[in-house]
Amino acid sequence: MKSMAVELFKEFREHSVSEFFRKNAAMLGYTGKIRSLTTIVHEGVTNAIDAAEEAGVLPSVTVSIKKVNESPEHFKVVVEDNASGIPEKYIPDVFGKMLAGTKLHRHMQSRGQQGIGISGAVMFSQITSGKPAKVTTSEGGGEIVHADVMIDVDKNEGKIVNGEKSKGDWMGTRVELEAKDVAYVRSRYGPFNYLRMTAIANPHVQINFVEPDGTLTVFERASDKIPDRPKSMPLHPWGIMSDDLLALAKHTKSRTIAGFLVTELSRVTKGKIKEVEKLSNVDMNKKPSELTWEDAEKIVSAFKQVKIMAPSTEGLRPIGSGNIESGMKQILNPEFVYAATRSPKVYRGGLPFIVETSIAYGGSAGKSVEGEAEVEEAETGGLELIRFANRAPLIFDQGGCAINTAVRSIDWRRYGVNVAAAPVTLFVNVVSAYVPYTSAGKQSIADEPEVLNEIRGAIMDVARELRQYLCRKIRIKERHERAGIFEQYLPVIARKAAHLAGKKVPEVSSLIEKVAGVKIGGKKQTSEES
Amino acid sequence: MVAKSKRQKKADEQLEAFGETIVEDISAIRPPKLKVPSRSTSNIFYDKKNRYFVLGDKYGIRSAANVKQVKKIAQTLCVADFCKELIDARKFATLREMYYTAEGWEAGAFYDQGESDVIVEDLEAMFGVKREDLGLTPEEDGAAVYGQLVVKEEDATIDATKAGRGGYTIPPTIDDVELLKCKAKRVIAIETMGMYHRFVQEQAWKTFDALIVGLKGQAARATRRFLKRAHDELDLPVYIFTDGDPFGFHIGMVIISGSAKLAYINHELAVPDAKYIGVTASDIVNYKLPTDKLRELDITRLKQLQKDPRYNTQFWQDEIKKMLELGKKAEQQAFSKYGLDYVVKEYLPVKLKEAEG
Numbered sequence: 001m002k003s004m005a006v007e008l009f010k011e012f013r014e015h016s017v018s019e020f021f022r023k024n025a026a027m028l029g030y031t032g033k034i035r036s037l038t039t040i041v042h043e044g045v046t047n048a049i050d051a052a053e054e055a056g057v058l059p060s061v062t063v064s065i066k067k068v069n070e071s072p073e074h075f076k077v078v079v080e081d082n083a084s085g086i087p088e089k090y091i092p093d094v095f096g097k098m099l100a101g102t103k104l105h106r107h108m109q110s111r112g113q114q115g116i117g118i119s120g121a122v123m124f125s126q127i128t129s130g131k132p133a134k135v136t137t138s139e140g141g142g143e144i145v146h147a148d149v150m151i152d153v154d155k156n157e158g159k160i161v162n163g164e165k166s167k168g169d170w171m172g173t174r175v176e177l178e179a180k181d182v183a184y185v186r187s188r189y190g191p192f193n194y195l196r197m198t199a200i201a202n203p204h205v206q207i208n209f210v211e212p213d214g215t216l217t218v219f220e221r222a223s224d225k226i227p228d229r230p231k232s233m234p235l236h237p238w239g240i241m242s243d244d245l246l247a248l249a250k251h252t253k254s255r256t257i258a259g260f261l262v263t264e265l266s267r268v269t270k271g272k273i274k275e276v277e278k279l280s281n282v283d284m285n286k287k288p289s290e291l292t293w294e295d296a297e298k299i300v301s302a303f304k305q306v307k308i309m310a311p312s313t314e315g316l317r318p319i320g321s322g323n324i325e326s327g328m329k330q331i332l333n334p335e336f337v338y339a340a341t342r343s344p345k346v347y348r349g350g351l352p353f354i355v356e357t358s359i360a361y362g363g364s365a366g367k368s369v370e371g372e373a374e375v376e377e378a379e380t381g382g383l384e385l386i387r388f389a390n391r392a393p394l395i396f397d398q399g400g401c402a403i404n405t406a407v408r409s410i411d412w413r414r415y416g417v418n419v420a421a422a423p424v425t426l427f428v429n430v431v432s433a434y435v436p437y438t439s440a441g442k443q444s445i446a447d448e449p450e451v452l453n454e455i456r457g458a459i460m461d462v463a464r465e466l467r468q469y470l471c472r473k474i475r476i477k478e479r480h481e482r483a484g485i486f487e488q489y490l491p492v493i494a495r496k497a498a499h500l501a502g503k504k505v506p507e508v509s510s511l512i513e514k515v516a517g518v519k520i521g522g523k524k525q526t527s528e529e530s
Numbered sequence: 531m532v533a534k535s536k537r538q539k540k541a542d543e544q545l546e547a548f549g550e551t552i553v554e555d556i557s558a559i560r561p562p563k564l565k566v567p568s569r570s571t572s573n574i575f576y577d578k579k580n581r582y583f584v585l586g587d588k589y590g591i592r593s594a595a596n597v598k599q600v601k602k603i604a605q606t607l608c609v610a611d612f613c614k615e616l617i618d619a620r621k622f623a624t625l626r627e628m629y630y631t632a633e634g635w636e637a638g639a640f641y642d643q644g645e646s647d648v649i650v651e652d653l654e655a656m657f658g659v660k661r662e663d664l665g666l667t668p669e670e671d672g673a674a675v676y677g678q679l680v681v682k683e684e685d686a687t688i689d690a691t692k693a694g695r696g697g698y699t700i701p702p703t704i705d706d707v708e709l710l711k712c713k714a715k716r717v718i719a720i721e722t723m724g725m726y727h728r729f730v731q732e733q734a735w736k737t738f739d740a741l742i743v744g745l746k747g748q749a750a751r752a753t754r755r756f757l758k759r760a761h762d763e764l765d766l767p768v769y770i771f772t773d774g775d776p777f778g779f780h781i782g783m784v785i786i787s788g789s790a791k792l793a794y795i796n797h798e799l800a801v802p803d804a805k806y807i808g809v810t811a812s813d814i815v816n817y818k819l820p821t822d823k824l825r826e827l828d829i830t831r832l833k834q835l836q837k838d839p840r841y842n843t844q845f846w847q848d849e850i851k852k853m854l855e856l857g858k859k860a861e862q863q864a865f866s867k868y869g870l871d872y873v874v875k876e877y878l879p880v881k882l883k884e885a886e887g
Binding site for chain 2 (some may be wrong): 212
């Protein structure tokens with residue numbers, strides 16, 4: 001079968017593989033030393049979680065990053081899962097075939113958004129370090145497969161360059177990737193924060209992380225329920241992007257582009273295809289395999305001008321407020337947490353989405369991670385914003401993100417939050433099969449008015465709860481301070497008065513209880529007296 | 531140990547009663563309350579009948595149920611208890627000593643001495659007693675007295691003509707001093723110690739049958755208390771001889787009518803019958819005294835006095851106006867122009883005669 005990637009690579013035939021990466025860096029997530037490392041971790045962890053969920057196993061993922069040759073730009077990333085392993089014959093495809101992932105041919109709100117998946121990480125490490133991916137996997141039958149996988153760029157194929165087997169009682173998959181031109185920092189752009197955010201949004205996952213200096217961090221599981229797998233839904237033309245079309249074209253059984261669009265997309269009729277053909281000037285009778293990137297772009301923009309029935313709101317899979325609260329509690333250990341999952345809304349006339357928000361106060365909330373040296377955009381001080389799309393962390397391009405715009409449009413003082421100092425972490429997850437990203441980098445959500453307003457409303461929902469909590473806290477604190485003052489001075493008054501009068505010191509505890517509204521010692525509130 | 535004076539006994543009883551009320555309140559699970567007369571300017575009035583400043587009937591209630599007041603009440607109790615201990619031990623302490631003692635109190639130290647001083651004033655105003663009766667004394671001694679007066683301080687009997695050239699020093703605890711014998715017929719209080727010593731040297735106490743009191747400027751509480759006692763207990767008329775300037779005028783007026791600041795205790799301090807025989811604007815003209823030009827401050831002060839109810843008499847209004855017109859002031863010692871003894875031989879006799887009518 002002629003693969004899609006080959007089509008893609010045609011355009012780069014004369015160029016080197018590294019140039020392909022450079023040209024598509026933004027789309028693939030391999031720009032910058034820190035981001036490249038985070039992307040490798042992201043691809044490995046996403047693959048691991050998906051594999052475990054599909055196998056019906058509560059995911060346990062171990063990530064370790066080690067320096068190679070003491071170089072600050074050369075690292076080894078190891079990701080190990082507890083899923084059901086990969087049959088030996090599929091290893092080359094899974095790790096070595098670009099755009100061969102299982103996700104692309106069906107559509108769902110997937111957390112592996114980059115599309116290119118683990119094979120991209122294999123490719124990146126291969127280009128930069130020249131080393132194969134070392135894969136160890138077992139389906140649990142006592143046999144463990146060790147395979148070194150390299151990608152043959154010309155054929156877009158994975159090849160096992162070195163393989164052996166051993167015996168052992170273990171099940172799962174372990175991938176070891178070596179990459180150069182990467183850097184490790186514990187900033188909010190680094191792997192640590194990526195894993196921390198992943199743990200918050202995926203409370204059913206346990207993540208163990210070993211940093212280059214040997215520090216082990218365990219993000220414990222907070223929920224024993226594997227979330228429902230996102231339902232595979234046909235894509236709606238309003239939410240489609242060029243790379244989606246190319247991927248779909250690769251897997252379709254239709255013989256023409258017209259046929260493939262009608263069968264693979266939802267709400268598309270032959271009549272609509274004619275309109276699209278007129279607007280885009282793309283020959284709809286071509287074979288799907290002949291669809292080029294330019295064609296795909298033209299079709300995508302043509303669809304936006306055609307009236308089409310809105311997509312179904314079925315299949316949206318929010319994390320759920322209870323699960324978010326569990327995740328926030330587990331990772332941030334806050335004194336207060338609240339989460340809200342709003343009802344589905346639509347934007348652009350019919351694309352469904354759900355916004356989920358959560359706010360945590362105290363504990364390690366608001367502190368994010370150590371060392372903000374790599375911060376490129378001004379941070380909103382004590383208030384930490386963590387953004388997600390379909391529960392995948394959005395780490396980069398915060399400045400241009402609708403979530404960030406929404407956060408900044410809120411007068412936080414009204415909610416008793418000092419943005420510069422309050423220990424607050426704000427969680428926002430936008431759930432949709434059609435997340436309106438600002439760019440192919442898929443790290444930032446566009447300012448669609450309906451989406452922005454919905455995010456804003458959802459943030460205010462949780463901010464109001466925080467305000468109530470803070471007010472209550474202040475009241476209780478004041479009451480206790482007040483009680484403390486009476487407990488300190490009324491006994492002095494009693495003793496001194498008794499001494500003046502030459503009498504026995506009167507019992508003062510009843511009076512303290514009366515005026516302070518608390519029991520001595522216990523400091524329990526007995527009334528709402530202020 | 532000497533017995534408590536009547537005043538001390540009174541204060542002691544009041545402190546005890548104060549403690550009893552609070553013990554009763556606490557036993558009845560009732561938050562103790564303090565009723566403290568207000569000393570704000572809106573509650574200070576010039577009492578025309580008594581001719582001194584008094585407090586009105588406004589007061590503040592401090593409640594131990596109020597979180598902002600309970601500490602102050604505890605501190606007030608600590609001060610009261612400290613005072614009672616002083617009285618019981620027949621001891622005295624200065625306000626500053628008490629302020630430092632408070633460092634170790636259960637109600638906590640004071641932020642500054644101003645804070646502890648105010649609590650003492652509260653107690654004075656609440657009980658209508660002077661701080662001296664509570665065992666607390668001012669820092670400074672009172673002035674000096676020279677003349678035919680014999681006093682008894684505990685075991686010592688002192689003749690004010692035999693206490694050296696400086697005379698008998700009025701102690702802060704003047705209320706403990708017994709005025710045994712007095713042959714003098716009047717009291718002359720003098721602003722400056724220079725003039726006081728002139729009077730002593732010229733034996734003016736004999737010439738005028740007077741107790742000569744050196745005020746050392748604005749009269750201390752103890753001095754004012756002495757003048758009050760001399761007037762009330764020894765039945766002596768009191769004359770005040772000061773410089774001819776607004777500050778001299780006011781030294782006299784504070785002795786006569788009391789100060790606004792001490793309105794709550796003026797019944798113990800003011801001598802409304804005392805007479806001013808200091809240098810006036812008329813004297814400056816009549817005696818052709820050497821003068822100084824009025825300073826800006828003098829003029830401002832004179833204008834204030836013009837509006838002060840205590841100066842609302844024909845005499846004062848005329849003299850103040852005249853001094854403003856002259857633009858001049860003169861010191862007591864300006865009479866030296868006519869010889870050192872001129873003031874005793876010539877000026878005072880005339881003034882006294884005028885005053886005694």
